[in-house]
Amino acid sequence: MNRTALRALLKERRELIAPEAHGLSRPTGRGRRALGLSQQQVDELTCRAVDTYNRLETGRYPNPPADYLRQVGRLFGLNEQEWVSLCRYAGIGDPPGPLNPSSGLEVPGAWQEAVDGIGHMAYLTDASWNVLAHNRHFAEMYPAGRPPANTIRWMLLDESAREDTLIDWHDVWAPLILPQLRAAIAARQEDETLRAIEREVRADAFLGRLWEEGGFHIHPDGDERPLRHALLGPGHVTICAAQPLTAPGARLIIMIFRPGLQKSHVRAPMLRAAPRGASS
Template sequence: MYPGSALGEFLRSRRARLRPEDVGLSPGVRHRRVAGLRREELAPLAGVSVGYYTRLEQGQSPNVSDEVLDSIARVLRLDDDELDHLHRLARVVRARERVRPERLRPGIKAMVDSFTEAPAMAVGRRGDILAWNRLAHALLAPHWDFDGEEKPNFIRVDFLETDFARGLYVDWEQKARDDIAYLEGSLSRFPGDEELTALVEELLALSPEFRALWTEHPVANCATIERGYRHPEAGVMTLTTELLRTPDDEGQGVVVFQAEPGSPSSERLRRLAGLVAATAR
């Protein structure tokens, strides 16, 4: 069950994308029983024994050093985000404390409300929208009740309301990968969050698209993303999202959507703001 096997799953996914010749080895036999690099091929290149590396993938090496992790990352050709993720996952093996319930801080709600010309929302570590302004509601989920007590989880919307989500995002596949990367990051930071683990299990059970992408374990920091949106009234817009993490590291953040000044997208975002204002009146 994830996240107990998270470290092993991640390492296996990264071994699978490499070929022996990628790391200077002979491809050997034509038909290999496993995809990608074998454990016995990776371990010597990283300077560890096959037995030690095997135990690491099985979560049985809680005291693995940063130097060993860096060496393995070098062989696997991990980028900076993936390297950070690997280090967090390794620490999960020895730190599984329960986390506090997630509650929206009043200051975060006030920050979201302060944005009047840009869509903004507060998101939790599980992808729950904790607060949003009317522009974010109109852009992302106008079929939900803005004033309702229950607000959507944007990852559930993307994978379980796929007709809507595929219509909204110009590149739904990339949005879906970014969603999984968001979950991956949260799981590595909050391994004791049972509701987070339950969300992953729910999506694995209900969404074939989620199951297919989950095996790849995409990793990204999701801090700044440019994305295309289709709005039925305002039109197609390219917006950049900035995820501002809260300093207490509870996994919450504020997401602000912006268009390049003077661009057609900026004009369409103003059009959407006008529609929202007219509806509110």
């Protein structure tokens, strides 16, 4: 727990909220006037016992429940980065999921320009795997030059992906993609797009059996997989994955393509900062 940072974050955001916006009034008696909501008003709005919020803001509430922190975060209008900070400062670590169901479904518009400037195949999806931005290199991977609307649905259920583009789909791609879908649903249980894909997966003869078997591989970062490029032919892609900080669950995927099905190249070593004092 970081009491100083926790108090600063909560006090600043609490004082920005007008009690009148929630049908409450400001105290009229003597004494110092609260700039925004009082601590007791926060207890009232979150339906908690008196002094609950004071304990949180002053750091006297060890390991507060995530559902209570979510109540406070939504009441205070925190963004996703502030939500992460609130959970960390309160001592529970990273949040169990996004603050709001709509989080992860949009990113700043500058990301399109950023993706366009990448020299490898690159695309950006929201938390439901809907494509928000892509560059021309990524579009060229597809026979028609048009990427799918939803990449995980395409990877799992599109016939051209299974039979042509994603080489060794049954053994290499499908077993690694399904756990990603499962993990996303665990974090976003009310996401109807993901739930619809899950229903399609369960109804598929092969994927349905694989889904029931489970699987734990949920992160493609650094993976290398065989792929048939519409213009460049068969080869391998190394997948680099990252996440925009303002959109939890969204992902930037960069695919480094190397022609040929033989893994003749040497995998790049891990990047680490040089020890202090080491000569350049």
